[in-house]
Amino acid sequence: MKKKPLILVTNDDGITAPGIRTLIKVMNTIGEVVVVAPDSPQSGMGHAITVDATLHCRKEHIDNGPQIEYSTSGTPADCIKLARHEILDRVPDLCVSGINHGSNSSINVIYSGTMSAAIEAGIEGIPAIGFSLLDYNYDANFSPSEPFIKTITLNVLNNGLPKGVVLNVNIPNLPKKAIKGIKVCRQAKANWVEKFDKRQNPQGKDYYWLTGKFVNLDKGEDTDEWALKQGYISVVPVQFDMTAHHFIQQLNSWSLNEE
Amino acid sequence: MKKKPLILVTNDDGITAPGIRTLIKVMNTIGEVVVVAPDSPQSGMGHAITVDATLHCRKEHIDNGPQIEYSTSGTPADCIKLARHEILDRVPDLCVSGINHGSNSSINVIYSGTMSAAIEAGIEGIPAIGFSLLDYNYDANFSPSEPFIKTITLNVLNNGLPKGVVLNVNIPNLPKKAIKGIKVCRQAKANWVEKFDKRQNPQGKDYYWLTGKFVNLDKGEDTDEWALKQGYISVVPVQFDMTAHHFIQQLNSWSLNEE
Numbered sequence: 190m191k192k193k194p195l196i197l198v199t200n201d202d203g204i205t206a207p208g209i210r211t212l213i214k215v216m217n218t219i220g221e222v223v224v225v226a227p228d229s230p231q232s233g234m235g236h237a238i239t240v241d242a243t244l245h246c247r248k249e250h251i252d253n254g255p256q257i258e259y260s261t262s263g264t265p266a267d268c269i270k271l272a273r274h275e276i277l278d279r280v281p282d283l284c285v286s287g288i289n290h291g292s293n294s295s296i297n298v299i300y301s302g303t304m305s306a307a308i309e310a311g312i313e314g315i316p317a318i319g320f321s322l323l324d325y326n327y328d329a330n331f332s333p334s335e336p337f338i339k340t341i342t343l344n345v346l347n348n349g350l351p352k353g354v355v356l357n358v359n360i361p362n363l364p365k366k367a368i369k370g371i372k373v374c375r376q377a378k379a380n381w382v383e384k385f386d387k388r389q390n391p392q393g394k395d396y397y398w399l400t401g402k403f404v405n406l407d408k409g410e411d412t413d414e415w416a417l418k419q420g421y422i423s424v425v426p427v428q429f430d431m432t433a434h435h436f437i438q439q440l441n442s443w444s445l446n447e448e
Numbered sequence: 449m450k451k452k453p454l455i456l457v458t459n460d461d462g463i464t465a466p467g468i469r470t471l472i473k474v475m476n477t478i479g480e481v482v483v484v485a486p487d488s489p490q491s492g493m494g495h496a497i498t499v500d501a502t503l504h505c506r507k508e509h510i511d512n513g514p515q516i517e518y519s520t521s522g523t524p525a526d527c528i529k530l531a532r533h534e535i536l537d538r539v540p541d542l543c544v545s546g547i548n549h550g551s552n553s554s555i556n557v558i559y560s561g562t563m564s565a566a567i568e569a570g571i572e573g574i575p576a577i578g579f580s581l582l583d584y585n586y587d588a589n590f591s592p593s594e595p596f597i598k599t600i601t602l603n604v605l606n607n608g609l610p611k612g613v614v615l616n617v618n619i620p621n622l623p624k625k626a627i628k629g630i631k632v633c634r635q636a637k638a639n640w641v642e643k644f645d646k647r648q649n650p651q652g653k654d655y656y657w658l659t660g661k662f663v664n665l666d667k668g669e670d671t672d673e674w675a676l677k678q679g680y681i682s683v684v685p686v687q688f689d690m691t692a693h694h695f696i697q698q699l700n701s702w703s704l705n706e707e
Contacts, residue, residue, distance in 0.1 A: 230500070232499060232500065234494070234496045235493070235494035235495030235496040235497065235525070235564060236494030236495060236558050236559055237493045237494040237496045237559075238494065238559055238658065239658060240491060240658060241489070241491065243647075243655040243656065243657060244644075244655060244656040244657070244658065245653075245654075245655050245656075246654070246656065266494070266559075267658070270642045270644075270658065271644065271656065273642070274642045274643065274644055275644045275646070275656065296571060296688070298690055299495050299567065299571070299688055299690070300495055300496075300497055300525075305494060308558065312555060312558070312639050313639075340703075340704060341704065344702045344703060344704060348702055351692075351695055351698075353637070353692070354692045354695050370704075370705045371704040371705055373696055373699045373700050373704070375689075375691040375693065375696065376689055376690060376691045378612070378689065380571050380572070383529045383532070383533045384533065385503075385529075385530065385533055385534045387534070388502075394504075395504075395505070396502040396503060396504050397502065397503040397504075397505065397530065397534065398502060398503070399497065399498060399499060399503065399526070399529065424699065424704065425691055426691065426692035426695040426696060426699055427690045427691065427692060428690060428691070428692035428695075429555070429558055429690070430634075430635055430637065431557055431558070431635060431686045431687060431688070431690070432634040432635045432684055432685065432686065432687070433610075433612070433613040433685035433686060433687035434634065436610055436613050436685040436687075437632055437634065437685060439610075440632045440683065440685055441632050443603045443607055444599075444603060445599060445600065445603060445629075445630040445632070445683070446629045446630055
């Protein structure tokens with residue numbers, strides 16, 4: 190690549206979260222960086238977009254890096270749309286989202302604001318990667334991730350991604366030496382078994398907190414869950430054509446058009 | 449089926465929206481109905497879940513139908529989780545979501561609260577269908593949809609759905625006689641081209657409204673967009689394994705583990 194690539198950075202934990210600050214640092218070693226990220230945490234927002242409220246956008250100076258930064262009042266998907274259509278004057282060569290504070294492996298991809306930003310970029314035709322570290326702490330140690338994130342990013346810039354595919358990268362919470370390498374995986378067929386913590390407010394009215402336990406019954410050794418357990422970084426190619434193509438033929442045999 | 453099936457009904461337009469009231473009416477002719485739906489509109493929420501706020505849930509009596517109803521302060525996905533793990537004492541035989549006021553065809557499945565509820569039910573192992581009418585008006589005419597919704601619902605109850613698959617049904621805004629029938633389709637590769645309407649508030653500060661134009665460059669005659677344009681009801685089987693399986697082999701040829 191002759192010119193420095195233009196890299197759009199976002200996340201769902203908010204523009205000041207340590208995860209995105211690490212990601213910006215790594216991206217500054219690769220390209221020209223523009224950050225457009227939520228002004229406050231947006232975790233669990235899934236692929237929400239703001240259709241019934243106004244959006245605000247503000248230029249920010251958070252550290253002394255060479256990147257240009259904007260915070261917005263929107264969701265991660267909103268950030269991508271705003272960046273692409275209002276802030277940037279050319280299409281970015283890459284979009285990276287994260288580093289999320291916590292896992293987005295397996296079914297979590299569905300609930301993930303981090304991945305919704307990557308998917309939104311993919312829909313816009315921008316090669317995109319979501320990065321997540323398996324540590325929910327605000328003060329998680331992101332530095333072991335840095336060289337791996339750089340390797341994956343350079344691979345995407347060099348090889349490109351097919352239309353309709355983005356990458357979901359999850360990083361185990363391990364010291365650098367203990368990370369065994371990078372594994373291409375499929376999304377494990379796992380899910381959350383919810384439990385609601387039912388409480389009463391001071392006025393005696395019931396309310397709930399959502400809690401749950403992650404249950405993985407998928408025994409495959411080609412899944413993201415397996416790779417992460419073994420100490421690998423998982424890379425799952427993710428598509429946003431959600432059609433269950435394998436079921437179309439059988440569905441056509443149903444009696445949908447009989448009186 | 450000997451016993452009346454237990455049907456869970458939800459939506460994203462809120463429990464009093466005409467779309468869900470029509471869906472409840474149709475489901476009352478088929479089974480025992482429990483409604484757990486948001487107390488206010490949640491459109492564009494994607495697959496959001498409430499992890500950082502409390503959830504409230506209230507019993508409701510909205511009309512004289514035989515159904516049992518609850519409204520919640522949560523998103524459509526929250527409603528399914530609450531219904532399954534707090535409200536219902538057995539697993540429902542079916543979950544239906546909608547009827548959405550507006551299209552959830554093509555890429556809209558990604559942004560759709562209606563479909564997030566159906567997908568959440570699918571993740572929980574409950575056969576599920578999302579219904580949407582291509583009319584954004586609050587006072588849209590839902591009655592032409594009724595017999596088709598009944599047919600599709602009975603087909604799902606009789607045939608079941610494979611694990612990991614739910615249905616996305618979109619209904620053209622046409623009189624009953626003009627609807628040509630029901631077509632099984634794939635999700636069209638279409639997207640929104642966003643345009644932000646930039647304004648200034650009375651204090652002179654910029655803000656934005658998200659607007660956009662839907663662009664379909666997919667010329668396939670097996671897509672939901674094509675079917676709807678021809679006057680058919682589209683049925684797309686939707687999966688929540690988002691792995692781009694077709695790209696795994698090529699991804700494995702990348703230099704991800706070279707120093």
